Amino acid sequence: MRENPFPSWPQPTERIKQEVAQCIHEEGWGIGSRVIDRLCELFADYHDSKYAIATNSGTTALWVALKAAGVKAGDEVIVPAYTFIATASSVLLANGIPVFADIDIKTGNIDPKSIEEKITSRTKAIMPVHIGGSPCDLDSINLIAKKHGITLIEDAAQAHGAEWNGRKVGGIGTGGCFSFQTSKNMTAGEGGIIVSNDEPFIDKCFSYYNCGRVREGGWYEHRHLGGNFRMAAIQAAVLIPQLDSINDFLTVRESNRNLLVSAMSNIDGITPLEQYPSVTRSANHLFICRFDSSHFSGISRETFFEAMQAEGIYTYQGYKPLYREDLFIVDEKEYPWLEGIDYKNMSFPYTEKFSEKESVWLKQNYLLGSSQDTQDVINAFEKVTNEMRNNPNLFLNREKNN
Numbered sequence: 001m002r003e004n005p006f007p008s009w010p011q012p013t014e015r016i017k018q019e020v021a022q023c024i025h026e027e028g029w030g031i032g033s034r035v036i037d038r039l040c041e042l043f044a045d046y047h048d049s050k051y052a053i054a055t056n057s058g059t060t061a062l063w064v065a066l067k068a069a070g071v072k073a074g075d076e077v078i079v080p081a082y083t084f085i086a087t088a089s090s091v092l093l094a095n096g097i098p099v100f101a102d103i104d105i106k107t108g109n110i111d112p113k114s115i116e117e118k119i120t121s122r123t124k125a126i127m128p129v130h131i132g133g134s135p136c137d138l139d140s141i142n143l144i145a146k147k148h149g150i151t152l153i154e155d156a157a158q159a160h161g162a163e164w165n166g167r168k169v170g171g172i173g174t175g176g177c178f179s180f181q182t183s184k185n186m187t188a189g190e191g192g193i194i195v196s197n198d199e200p201f202i203d204k205c206f207s208y209y210n211c212g213r214v215r216e217g218g219w220y221e222h223r224h225l226g227g228n229f230r231m232a233a234i235q236a237a238v239l240i241p242q243l244d245s246i247n248d249f250l251t252v253r254e255s256n257r258n259l260l261v262s263a264m265s266n267i268d269g270i271t272p273l274e275q276y277p278s279v280t281r282s283a284n285h286l287f288i289c290r291f292d293s294s295h296f297s298g299i300s301r302e303t304f305f306e307a308m309q310a311e312g313i314y315t316y317q318g319y320k321p322l323y324r325e326d327l328f329i330v331d332e333k334e335y336p337w338l339e340g341i342d343y344k345n346m347s348f349p350y351t352e353k354f355s356e357k358e359s360v361w362l363k364q365n366y367l368l369g370s371s372q373d374t375q376d377v378i379n380a381f382e383k384v385t386n387e388m389r390n391n392p393n394l395f396l397n398r399e400k401n402n
């Protein structure tokens with residue numbers, strides 16, 4: 001059904017080229033560059049936050065934020081079991097213990113009930129993710145964090161521009177971290193940023209991202225175990241113009257999502273992920289829906305992927321449950337503070353059902369196309385699901401022979 005590619009990403013513009021050209025004539029291409037300060041001011045402002053610190057990746061932003069939240073060896077941090085590895089690996093890198101919580105299968109986001117069940121006296125932080133750019137249930141999670149005196153750090157790596165109750169995500173928790181890695185809705189190839197409305201927190205972030213220096217201290221004065229996790233000026237120059245174009249891209253993404261959601265309401269067995277009622281804007285970084293094989297005579301999701309691929313539409317599973325990653329077959333010599341934590345025998349019913357049987361992802365650039373491009377995606381979904389319903393044996397026999 002489709003041979004043409006979808007819009008490429010990232011998209012270079014004249015404005016980006018000009019900013020970069022100007023930036024290389026700046027004094028200093030790194031720390032202290034006015035270009036980096038400008039990005040921080042503009043991004044913080046766009047994200048309804050007072051402060052921002054630009055880092056060299058989303059992963060280092062998470063690590064810095066966790067350290068600033070006071071995570072020390074053996075402290076527990078609650079994270080969703082369904083997310084990109086960095087949400088959990090940043091906890092390990094801070095010598096903390098990633099404690100997984102299950103997801104709300106309707107939205108793909110962390111389930112606040114599961115968070116509550118995981119709280120212990122060692123819980124230092126909750127780090128939910130706005131999965132695919134769709135905000136998690138921030139009101140419920142905030143309440144839990146406040147009730148137990150735990151810090152809330154938002155992993156907003158995929159959620160540039162997303163809003164909860166009319167307020168941009170990131171600064172709703174104590175701090176929020178974004179990624180500018182090449183696939184993200186705003187990108188410099190690599191990079192990250194932490195936003196916050198909490199001055200003492202951001203001052204601690206400054207120290208951890210800047211080799212352990214403190215704001216009022218000297219260049220060779222180091223009070224914490226930090227690192228050089230700073231962004232370069234040229235990355236900031238690539239990003240600044242994108243703050244002027246992001247809203248237009250978000251509008252395109254939203255309109256394509258609406259077309260997909262509306263078409264899928266007529267396809268039994270395919271259900272788009274829902275958004276919570278308080279989501280006033282999703283970043284629609286990814287489009288994710290659920291495949292229910294019981295509507296298709298038990299034909300597997302993987303066979304559906306193959307049939308979609310034959311129509312020129314690439315769909316895929318996305319994440320697996322993080323506790324199933326080899327990383328979590330823990331070597332206790334390397335991670336002694338994880339002794340006795342049994343990731344191997346962990347099991348979360350919704351994470352597993354979603355990841356292993358149901359999740360269907362579309363790549364982020366598919367949401368950047370025209371309405372005709374999106375119609376091609378819809379046509380492929382309709383064609384493949386109709387064929388699976390009308391001629392299931394064709395697919396089931398193919399599965400048997402594979």
Ligand SMILES: Cc1ncc(COP(=O)(O)O)c(C=O)c1O
Pocket residue numbers: 057058059060083084086087129155157158178179180181190191192
């Ligand atoms: C949910 C989530 N958290 C963290 C990260 C880490 O960001 P980065 O790749 O910039 O280190 C990513 C990005 O890939 C992500 O999707």
